[in-house]
Amino acid sequence: MSDLLVLAASALGVLAMVGAAMALGFRTRARLTESELARIAAEEGRTLQEALIAADARSAFARLADGAVLVARALGDGVSARIAPASGVRVTLEKGRLRVALADIGYPPLELRLQQAPPAWAAAMVQGGGA
Amino acid sequence: MKAPIAPPFEIPDIVTYAVPGFILLIVVEMLVVRATGRGRYQFADSASSLWMGFGNQVAKVLLGGFVVASYFWVAQFRLFDLGWTWQVAAACFFAEDLVYYWFHRISHERRWFWASHVIHHSSQHYNLTTALRQTWTGALGLAFIFWLPLVWLGFPPAMVLMFQSISLVYQFWIHTETIDRLGPLEWVMNTPSHHRVHHAINPRYLDANYAGVLIVWDRLFGTFVPETKDEKIRYGIITQLGTFNPFRIAFHEWAGIWRDVTHAKSPREAWGFLFGPPGWSPDGSRKTSASLKAAWRAGPHGPPASSPAALGRSKTRAGEGAGGP
Numbered sequence: 042m043s044d045l046l047v048l049a050a051s052a053l054g055v056l057a058m059v060g061a062a063m064a065l066g067f068r069t070r071a072r073l074t075e076s077e078l079a080r081i082a083a084e085e086g087r088t089l090q091e092a093l094i095a096a097d098a099r100s101a102f103a104r105l106a107d108g109a110v111l112v113a114r115a116l117g118d119g120v121s122a123r124i125a126p127a128s129g130v131r132v133t134l135e136k137g138r139l140r141v142a143l144a145d146i147g148y149p150p151l152e153l154r155l156q157q158a159p160p161a162w163a164a165a166m167v168q169g170g171g172a
Numbered sequence: 173m174k175a176p177i178a179p180p181f182e183i184p185d186i187v188t189y190a191v192p193g194f195i196l197l198i199v200v201e202m203l204v205v206r207a208t209g210r211g212r213y214q215f216a217d218s219a220s221s222l223w224m225g226f227g228n229q230v231a232k233v234l235l236g237g238f239v240v241a242s243y244f245w246v247a248q249f250r251l252f253d254l255g256w257t258w259q260v261a262a263a264c265f266f267a268e269d270l271v272y273y274w275f276h277r278i279s280h281e282r283r284w285f286w287a288s289h290v291i292h293h294s295s296q297h298y299n300l301t302t303a304l305r306q307t308w309t310g311a312l313g314l315a316f317i318f319w320l321p322l323v324w325l326g327f328p329p330a331m332v333l334m335f336q337s338i339s340l341v342y343q344f345w346i347h348t349e350t351i352d353r354l355g356p357l358e359w360v361m362n363t364p365s366h367h368r369v370h371h372a373i374n375p376r377y378l379d380a381n382y383a384g385v386l387i388v389w390d391r392l393f394g395t396f397v398p399e400t401k402d403e404k405i406r407y408g409i410i411t412q413l414g415t416f417n418p419f420r421i422a423f424h425e426w427a428g429i430w431r432d433v434t435h436a437k438s439p440r441e442a443w444g445f446l447f448g449p450p451g452w453s454p455d456g457s458r459k460t461s462a463s464l465k466a467a468w469r470a471g472p473h474g475p476p477a478s479s480p481a482a483l484g485r486s487k488t489r490a491g492e493g494a495g496g497p
Contacts (some may be wrong), residue, residue, distance in 0.1 A: 047188055051229055054195050055222040058301070061199050062215035065206050069214060114414050117214035119296045121414040139469045144431060147294075147424030148414035 273389030390430030
């Protein structure tokens with residue numbers, strides 16, 4: 042019983058601290074830009090060739106000059122990006138949403154809502170004939 | 173069969189008693205960050221760290237008895253009856269801190285143990301909530317086996333557990349960017365400055381400062397690296413997570429191990445994926461700390477050719493992780 046009380050109190054403590062963080066304005070959200078993607082690629086010694094940025098600028102899928110791809114998502118006020126060989130991602134397209142999945146469960150699939158058809162290089166990667 | 177010597181006083185649940193202090197200090201740190209701009213908070217990141225801490229408490233309720241029972245089982249076969257004296261307590265403090273150093277170092281150098289410890293490093297922020305971003309799988313991953321030799325030697329199990337708790341509580345306050353260097357304390361104690369280096373992913377800082385309470389172990393075993401002001405620290409892990417979901421955070425590395433081991437082409441490969449350095453791969457195509465440091469040393473931003481870091485004596489042993497087991 043005392044364990045349950047401690048856990049309940051801890052859960053309340055968590056909610057209080059998250060509430061305090063929100064109340065203090067720690068709610069900044071990053072937005073992705075092509076220059077930010079180019080910087081991330083350059084940090085890894087790569088060159089950005091073409092980028093597809095979601096309408097909300099919270100996720101992006103890009104092709105690099107060496108044929109690899111870059112996936113990026115805004116995570117809070119930061120960015121989390123992965124570079125993978127083109128064969129290392131699974132790309133599907135459904136109802137105007139491009140879905141890019143990696144094998145790692147630590148990086149959930151990106152979903153990019155597109156306002157127009159994906160560019161040819163991205164469409165060529167779509168599996169299952171969705172493009 | 174010998175029952176362990178009982179403590180002469182009732183030992184409180186130190187970590188639970190410290191929780192109100194943790195909450196208070198987190199709120200104070202938030203206010204300081206807001207007022208000074210020194211440090212960084214983001215509510216979603218903090219929420220995921222705090223829920224990881226909550227899950228860690230749940231795991232302790234579910235599995236803590238198993239860990240404690242293991243200590244008491246081993247205590248039956250202890251070599252000496254060290255008992256509860258001030259001298260033994262002082263020796264136990266140093267012994268526990270030394271064990272923590274090696275537990276922590278191996279948790280970074282071997283993927284099996286890294287799978288639990290990676291959770292603590294998975295935030296790109298570094299603040300007091302990061303301290304509470306703790307594993308859910310430590311007991312299942314058998315992390316506690318590192319402390320069993322102390323009990324086998326004869327330190328009372330309750331004393332070992334007490335110093336483990338004290339170490340954990342000590343390490344809370346060093347997860348902050350709001351405190352700079354602390355003068356002479358930096359020589360002996362693990363401090364915010366030393367621990368920022370430990371959480372950094374800049375190549376120059378990889379595999380350094382594993383200390384719990386005393387930094388002297390890093391100085392002794394060649395893993396100490398001081399913080400430098402000429403490079404902004406980047407926090408997190410080499411392959412940054414793309415989620416705040418606590419369940420994905422808790423189990424992603426275990427899932428990665430499962431995926432790799434089930435696709436291994438030989439027992440040797442399976443062994444490498446389980447117990448090699450994090451990032452090990454049969455063809456060396458993935459990044460390990462050693463390969464990243466080697467690239468850094470060889471690159472234009474690396475240390476001068478004659479420096480200890482360039483010669484591989486600074487933080488990573490020369491050749492470490494080059495080929496895996």
